[in-house]
Amino acid sequence: MDMEKTKSFEAAYLKHQVEDNYDRFMIIPYILIVICLLFLWRNLYSRVTDSYHTHADAYLLLWLALIVASIAFRVALPKVKAMGNVTRLDHLIFSFAITMCISAATLTSLDLAITSNYTAYAFTLLGAATAYRTSIAKYLVMVIVTFVYFNLFYFFVLDNNYSFSLIIPVLAFSTIATFIAVSLENNREQLVHLSSQLEYINLKLQEESIKDPLTTLYNRRYLNDFLQREIDDYKRTAAPLCLAICDLDYFKKINDNLGHLTGDDCLIAFANILKANSRTSDVQIRFGGEEFVIVMPRTNLDAAIQVVERIRRATESHQFDSIPWPITVSFGVTNITSQDDFDSLLDRADSFLYKAKRSGRNCVVSQL
Numbered sequence: 001m002d003m004e005k006t007k008s009f010e011a012a013y014l015k016h017q018v019e020d021n022y023d024r025f026m027i028i029p030y031i032l033i034v035i036c037l038l039f040l041w042r043n044l045y046s047r048v049t050d051s052y053h054t055h056a057d058a059y060l061l062l063w064l065a066l067i068v069a070s071i072a073f074r075v076a077l078p079k080v081k082a083m084g085n086v087t088r089l090d091h092l093i094f095s096f097a098i099t100m101c102i103s104a105a106t107l108t109s110l111d112l113a114i115t116s117n118y119t120a121y122a123f124t125l126l127g128a129a130t131a132y133r134t135s136i137a138k139y140l141v142m143v144i145v146t147f148v149y150f151n152l153f154y155f156f157v158l159d160n161n162y163s164f165s166l167i168i169p170v171l172a173f174s175t176i177a178t179f180i181a182v183s184l185e186n187n188r189e190q191l192v193h194l195s196s197q198l199e200y201i202n203l204k205l206q207e208e209s210i211k212d213p214l215t216t217l218y219n220r221r222y223l224n225d226f227l228q229r230e231i232d233d234y235k236r237t238a239a240p241l242c243l244a245i246c247d248l249d250y251f252k253k254i255n256d257n258l259g260h261l262t263g264d265d266c267l268i269a270f271a272n273i274l275k276a277n278s279r280t281s282d283v284q285i286r287f288g289g290e291e292f293v294i295v296m297p298r299t300n301l302d303a304a305i306q307v308v309e310r311i312r313r314a315t316e317s318h319q320f321d322s323i324p325w326p327i328t329v330s331f332g333v334t335n336i337t338s339q340d341d342f343d344s345l346l347d348r349a350d351s352f353l354y355k356a357k358r359s360g361r362n363c364v365v366s367q368l
């Protein structure tokens with residue numbers, strides 16, 4: 001069960017991360033395109049005005065490649081999201097993040113031929129640490145792949161002499177960026193954990209506020225909302241609606257002779273009889289003490305009488321634990337009319353219940 005909970009939390013957390021990334025990565029390609037275009041313009045301009053760019057063509061290619069990658073990614077992103085596969089969307093964003101890091105490593109390698117300029121490397125890794133949300137494992141993969149690529153590109157492809165001091169800043173950026181990414185993601189995970197706990201507690205509290213703790217039936221607060229909704233529904237659709245009030249007979253005798261705990265057990269057992277003998281569309285409410293209400297939507301009076309008769313007989317024949325005498329219940333049942341409101345419907349059912357009590361109990365009284 002705990003494993004299942006952890007798995008579902010992980011799945012929900014991944015979805016949360018990917019959705020968060022999605023919003024940001026819908027904008028990032030535009031920013032990247034603007035930056036690329038600015039550098040592209042500078043690149044073309046400096047080509048004419050001065051010739052200090054050792055790798056002018058490589059720069060040009062890099063800016064163009066980044067523009068194409070950004071456009072392709074921006075076009076693909078909403079399409080992949082529409083497929084509804086979170087993992088695939090996650091992979092796509094991860095691939096783009098890696099592409100950005102590799103581009104930054106390429107750019108830094110080219111820049112280093114001119115001056116000690118690590119801006120692209122530092123900026124991209126730190127940017128990814130704050131803007132891109134992923135697992136620690138994936139972030140490490142990204143940082144290591146970028147680092148290895150940088151070394152291969154700078155020392156082997158560009159054929160520079162190996163220099164450890166040149167690598168130190170890159171290592172430092174990688175470490176700092178990883179540290180920032182890990183601590184930010186840990187904080188976010190804690191927040192999500194806390195908010196899901198709060199959501200759960202809130203749901204529980206909401207549920208408890210409408211339930212009777214002893215019988216677990218709905219309570220009067222729920223009746224107020226539910227019955228009003230059903231009455232409104234009746235006024236719109238004219239679908240029949242019935243309401244029954246019942247009260248256990250001589251309940252005080254149980255408390256007085258066998259104690260309150262036995263009385264409580266009797267209420268729980270009766271609530272179970274109510275649930276077992278009603279339809280799923282009916283709603284049972286503990287109205288107070290040993291008094292209960294049954295709301296029967298889309299039910300006419302004949303059918304409602306049949307339901308409560310069934311409950312009455314089931315109660316009469318039920319052997320209640322530790323109670324040596326039979327327990328019976330009296331009912332008042334009524335159906336809604338166009339003149340009714342919340343109070344008149346309840347009052348009429350209550351007056352029928354009163355009649356049932358006066359007629360000797362263990363019976364159903366309705367207007368029929």
Ligand SMILES: Nc1nc2c(ncn2[C@@H]2O[C@H](COP(=O)(O)OP(=O)(O)OP(=O)(O)O)[C@@H](O)[C@H]2O)c(=O)[nH]1
Binds near residue numbers: 249255260262264
């Ligand atoms: N054990 C227990 N008793 C309760 C609870 N709520 C109300 N009661 C008791 O239910 C009894 C109701 O007694 P009465 O209103 O005199 O009704 P009755 O004895 O059922 O008599 P009739 O309704 O006239 O048949 C009282 O003794 C209340 O204290 C509860 O949650 N648990």
